[in-house]
Amino acid sequence: MDTILVRRKWEPYLWLLPSLILMTVFVVFPILIVFKLSFSEISRAGTVGGFVGLNNFKAAVQDKAFGTVMKNTAVWVVSVVGISTLLGFIIAMALNSEFRGRKIARSIVVFPWATSLVIQASAWNYIIKYEYGNLNNVLLNLGILKNAVNWRASYQIEFAWECGVGIFVTIPFVTFCVLAGLQSIDAAYYEAATVDGAGFWKKLRHVTLPLVRPSLTVSTVLNIIYVFNSFPIVYTITKGAPANKTDTMVTLLYMRAFYDQQKGPATAMSVIGFVILCIVAGVYMIMSMRGEEDL
Amino acid sequence: MKKLIALLAALLLALSCVGGALAEDDITLDVIICQYGPNTQEWFLGKGMNGTNFVEKFEAENPGVKLNLEVVSWNDVYTVVSTRISNNNAPDILNIDVFADYAAEGLLEPVSDYCPEELYGDFFPQFIAQSVLDDTVWAVPDLASARALYYNVDLLTEAGVEKVPETWAELEDACQAIVDFYGGDVYPWGVDMTTDEGQAAFAYYVWGNNGGFVDEEDNWTVNSDANVEAVNYAIGLVNKGYTNPNPATQTRYDLQDMFAAGKLAMLIAPNQLPTIIANSGNEINFATADIPHNEGASSGSVGVMDRVMAFKDTTLNEEETAKRNEAIGKFLTFFYKPENYVGWVSMEDFLPAVNSAVAALVEANPAFEAWLNVLANAKFYPTAKPEWNSVKQGVINVEQNALTGGDVKTLLDELQATLTK
Numbered sequence: 125m126d127t128i129l130v131r132r133k134w135e136p137y138l139w140l141l142p143s144l145i146l147m148t149v150f151v152v153f154p155i156l157i158v159f160k161l162s163f164s165e166i167s168r169a170g171t172v173g174g175f176v177g178l179n180n181f182k183a184a185v186q187d188k189a190f191g192t193v194m195k196n197t198a199v200w201v202v203s204v205v206g207i208s209t210l211l212g213f214i215i216a217m218a219l220n221s222e223f224r225g226r227k228i229a230r231s232i233v234v235f236p237w238a239t240s241l242v243i244q245a246s247a248w249n250y251i252i253k254y255e256y257g258n259l260n261n262v263l264l265n266l267g268i269l270k271n272a273v274n275w276r277a278s279y280q281i282e283f284a285w286e287c288g289v290g291i292f293v294t295i296p297f298v299t300f301c302v303l304a305g306l307q308s309i310d311a312a313y314y315e316a317a318t319v320d321g322a323g324f325w326k327k328l329r330h331v332t333l334p335l336v337r338p339s340l341t342v343s344t345v346l347n348i349i350y351v352f353n354s355f356p357i358v359y360t361i362t363k364g365a366p367a368n369k370t371d372t373m374v375t376l377l378y379m380r381a382f383y384d385q386q387k388g389p390a391t392a393m394s395v396i397g398f399v400i401l402c403i404v405a406g407v408y409m410i411m412s413m414r415g416e417e418d419l
Numbered sequence: 420m421k422k423l424i425a426l427l428a429a430l431l432l433a434l435s436c437v438g439g440a441l442a443e444d445d446i447t448l449d450v451i452i453c454q455y456g457p458n459t460q461e462w463f464l465g466k467g468m469n470g471t472n473f474v475e476k477f478e479a480e481n482p483g484v485k486l487n488l489e490v491v492s493w494n495d496v497y498t499v500v501s502t503r504i505s506n507n508n509a510p511d512i513l514n515i516d517v518f519a520d521y522a523a524e525g526l527l528e529p530v531s532d533y534c535p536e537e538l539y540g541d542f543f544p545q546f547i548a549q550s551v552l553d554d555t556v557w558a559v560p561d562l563a564s565a566r567a568l569y570y571n572v573d574l575l576t577e578a579g580v581e582k583v584p585e586t587w588a589e590l591e592d593a594c595q596a597i598v599d600f601y602g603g604d605v606y607p608w609g610v611d612m613t614t615d616e617g618q619a620a621f622a623y624y625v626w627g628n629n630g631g632f633v634d635e636e637d638n639w640t641v642n643s644d645a646n647v648e649a650v651n652y653a654i655g656l657v658n659k660g661y662t663n664p665n666p667a668t669q670t671r672y673d674l675q676d677m678f679a680a681g682k683l684a685m686l687i688a689p690n691q692l693p694t695i696i697a698n699s700g701n702e703i704n705f706a707t708a709d710i711p712h713n714e715g716a717s718s719g720s721v722g723v724m725d726r727v728m729a730f731k732d733t734t735l736n737e738e739e740t741a742k743r744n745e746a747i748g749k750f751l752t753f754f755y756k757p758e759n760y761v762g763w764v765s766m767e768d769f770l771p772a773v774n775s776a777v778a779a780l781v782e783a784n785p786a787f788e789a790w791l792n793v794l795a796n797a798k799f800y801p802t803a804k805p806e807w808n809s810v811k812q813g814v815i816n817v818e819q820n821a822l823t824g825g826d827v828k829t830l831l832d833e834l835q836a837t838l839t840k
Contacts, residue, residue, distance in 0.1 A: 168520040170504035274664050363614050366667035366819035382498045384812045
């Protein structure tokens with residue numbers, strides 16, 4: 125009897141052990157190393173020296189591009205996560221309704237998600253090219269434009285394109301998270317609401333949204349993390365140019381580490397980013413969980 | 420249990436003997452080579468060397484020396500090397516463009532410790548001079564390229580440009596003539612101020628105005644009056660609509676494609692451009708000339724040179740180090756043997772770094788001779804100064820800030836202040 129009890133007590137941990145080992149080796153350990161490096165002197169060639177206190181953090185915050193990049197990162201995360209969540213939700217609602225070709229529509233939605241981000245970003249780079257871009261070609265051939273338009277006329281527009289590509293590739297993930305949530309809602313709720321005289325908007329507000337909230341929380345938290353850490357789109361389209369004005373925190377720290385050979389400040393930036401992410405994702409999760417408890 | 424322990428002990432003993440035997444007889448060199456083009460990987464590791472490859476051929480000719488050779492793309496090589504240095508796992512031999520950071524931190528072996536004398540005497544002296552820090556040579560050149568002005572003869576002729584521009588004023592006149600004739604269909608002048616190669620744009624203009632990165636005493640002078648004037652001139656070309664529309668994001672490769680497609684009339688590019696144009700399938704009528712300069716200043720080509728260097732291995736004793744250095748010497752001797760090196764240089768269309776390859780290369784391609792003359796008068800980036808990397812990124816930053824309206828003098832003053840503090 126005792127043996128069975130002991131076995132039951134330890135068995136779950138035994139099953140979890142492989143994942144825990146993997147997480148420790150590939151997640152926890154690298155994070156600890158980055159924390160250690162952020163307080164160490166790192167030479168331009170890459171040799172790691174002694175403890176330098178907060179010097180790397182000071183240098184990171186005093187970096188001339190830091191303010192712009194923090195602002196860009198906020199715009200990038202809020203616009204990409206916010207707009208893709210809204211559009212993903214609408215598409216999921218559409219895909220949840222009965223219509224012919226629904227399966228094909230669902231497959232099409234998944235395409236951007238199934239393609240590598242670098243390939244997506246490179247494809248968009250070609251689409252918006254001034255000289256030979258597909259967008260100009262199509263619009264000129266259709267007679268909508270008389271002369272080619274420079275779709276990258278300023279860095280603000282280029283950054284807006286980057287956000288647009290971010291939204292495009294993020295929508296499928298939100299759509300499928302929400303779709304999974306929508307499919308788990310019992311039809312009886314809608315029937316009851318219809319009997320009570322609720323219209324589309326009332327059903328949406330009082331039935332759909334509360335019941336889909338757990339799926340939305342998961343997709344939003346994961347998206348905040350993915351989008352904040354997203355590197356390929358900005359790096360492929362502008363590499364942060366001109367003069368870091370389209371950089372986000374992740375691309376800036378990469379440039380600082382491997383182009384400017386300022387590895388100390390770069391590791392400090394990655395720690396700052398990690399802390400910001402923990403706070404933002406944590407606050408969002410707590411707020412969402414409170415909301416769920418209120419239901 | 421005892422049997423098991425005895426078996427394990429015997430196994431360990433046997434393994435240690437094998438290990439000892441390997442250590443005594445063979446030496447393995449860790450080598451990182453940069454990917455210069457599509458043929459690099461094939462030449463070193465595939466079948467690109469007459470059905471065999473560099474590693475196989477080297478190991479067959481040099482018994483006792485094994486190569487653990489990796490071809491790494493230029494995009495990744497700095498990340499790879501820096502990570503390996505951080506992990507105390509630097510390669511034995513590295514092919515890259517920069518060396519000063521590694522030398523300044525005492526990570527490199529002096530060339531005199533591993534390079535055979537006969538081979539050392541074969542390198543172009545002006546190339547060797549580019550790899551000297553504190554009176555010691557830390558790297559040897561592996562190849563070079565030189566830049567010149569390329570112009571589309573037909574486009575210039577049709578636009579009524581009778582003389583290829585030699586001075587900045589003539590360049591502006593030619594640009595205006597092209598704008599007047601073609602409107603927005605042809606860009607007169609190509610400018611690349613991207614993070615890829617914005618430092619080259621800086622060099623073209625400041626050297627064409629008797630400015631530069633350093634003064635005669637080798638002190639940084641990035642904010643000299645000549646440099647301010649030169650960068651203002653370059654930014655002025657962009658603002659007047661004489662260039663490609665997005666110099667901060669359009670790389671030299673984009674410009675070369677535009678030139679090959681007849682969309683760009685003039686650009687400064689390396690000696691490989693004719694091959695790129697030929698491979699593009701386009702047929703354009705083009706020619707080369709000196710890079711335009713300011714009135715009263717002289718024109719000079721920009722030379723770009725890459726290097727091969729050897730990292731120290733502090734885990735080895737004196738005898739082992741001598742043996743390793745001898746192996747590195749064998750690697751270099753084999754690499755620069757004319758029968759191997761000529762194939763390597765011409766395969767990716769570069770210019771040689773050793774005298775012994777010149778005759779064979781000129782015989783194979785007479786156009787090489789003119790480029791060798793260009794190279795002989797070329798100026799090089801001050802890569803022997805440890806701050807070079809910061810300066811390189813700094814001048815790109817200045818250009819990109821100036822493109823968005825920043826004041827060139829203020830920006831260059833700020834950059835200079837970071838170098839002299």
